[in-house]
Amino acid sequence: MNRKLGRLLRPGMGAYFFVMAAFCAAALLAGHYWLAAGEVVVTVVTFLLYVLDRTRRERKIQQYIQSASNTLEASSGGEAPLPAVMVRLGDGDIVWGNHRFSELTGYADTMTQLRLEEVLPDFTLDWLTAGKTESPHDAVLGNRRYRVYGTTIRAEDNRGTMLGVLYFSDLTELYQVRDEYIRSRPVVAIILIDNYEELTKNLTESAISTLNAKLNETITRWTEGYSGLLRRLERNRFLFIFEKRDLERAKENKFSLLEDIHEIVNSSGLPASISIGLGVDGESFEESYDFAALGIEMALSRGGDQAVIKDRVNFNFYGGRNREADYRSKV
DSSP states (O other): OOHHHHHHHOOOOHHHHHHHHHHHHHHHHTTOHHHHHHHHHHHHHHHHHHHHHHHHHHHHHHHHHHHHHHHHHHHTTSSOSSOEEEEETTTOBEEEEOHHHHHHHTOTTTGGGSBHHHHSTTOOOHHHHTTOSBOSSOEEETTEEEEEEEEEEEOSSTTOOEEEEEEEEEOHHHHHHHHHHHHTOEEEEEEEETTHHHHHTTOOHHHHHHHHHHHHHHHHHHHGGGTOEEEEEETTEEEEEEEGGGHHHHHHTTOTHHHHGGGOBOTTSOBOOEEEEEEOSOSSHHHHHHHHHHHHHHHHHTTSSEEEEEOSSOEEEEEOSOOSOOOOOOO
16 A cells, blocks of 8 residues: 555554653653553553554555456446546545556556646646536646546545545547537628629620629639638629638638739729628528628628628628728628
C-alpha cells in the first residue's frame, strides 16, 4: 500500500504514545522503577496492537479497492470501462488510480506521489466539494477531452477524511462530430445587384450582354474561393450556398466582393454595386433563405452596398463605400 493511503488510514495515535512515554519517564525519574517498567510494557503492547490494527485496516481497504477494480474489469470484459482516480479532497493528493488512468496520464509508477493539480493543472474539485456529481468543465489531457464525473466517500479513519473518486469519460470524438456538424452547416446567401436598372439604362443589348458577363465573372470568381454552389436566379439576383466553415474567412476579408464589383463600370461611368444577405443557423434551408432575404431588406434600407448576416438573434453589418446612392431594386 502506498504511503499516502497509509497516512490516510492511520488513526493518529502519536499524541497518545507521547503521553504514555512521558509518564514512563516521570515514573523512572521519581524512582518508581516497577511502575515505570509496567508502563513501558503497556506502551509497547499498545503500540503493537496499534500496528496490527493499522495493518488490518490497510489490508481491508486495499482489498476493497482491489475488489472494486476487479468488479469493474469483470463487468467490462477484462478492463475497467473508464479511467478512475481517488484523491484526498483536503489537499488533492492522489491516493489510488486504476490501470486506465495510469495509461492516460503516463504516471504509472509515480502517480500516488503526485497531487491531482500536477496531473491536471487547470482542473479543480470545487464542484465535487459542493456536492455536485459532474464537473462543469472538461478535463484536457494531450489532445483528448474528458467529461468528469465524481462522488465522495468518507475514509475509515478517526479524522473522517473525505475522498473523491473521479471517472473520466472520453468525449473527444463526440466533440469532433459536433464541431464538424457546426462547421458544415449551410450558409444561404442572396447576392443582389443594387443598381442593375441604372447600370443597364439606355444600353444596347450587346452592351448589356457584355455587362452581364463581367458581373457573372466577378461574382463567380469570388464564390469559387468558398467551394459553394452559385446560381443566377434573375438578372440582378444570385443564390449562393456554402458551408459555415468558410464564413469567418469571408468576414475577415470584409466580403471583398463588395469592393471588387465596383471595378465594373457602365458606359456612363456608373460603378456596379451589390448587397449580400446571408442567413445562418436556420433550422432548415428555407429558414436560412428567409434570414438571407431579411438581410437583403436590411441592407437596402441602409443604402445598399453592404453585406448583412442574419442569424436567429442578430444582424451583423459589413459595409461598402457607396452610401449616398438611391437603390431601387426591390426584394
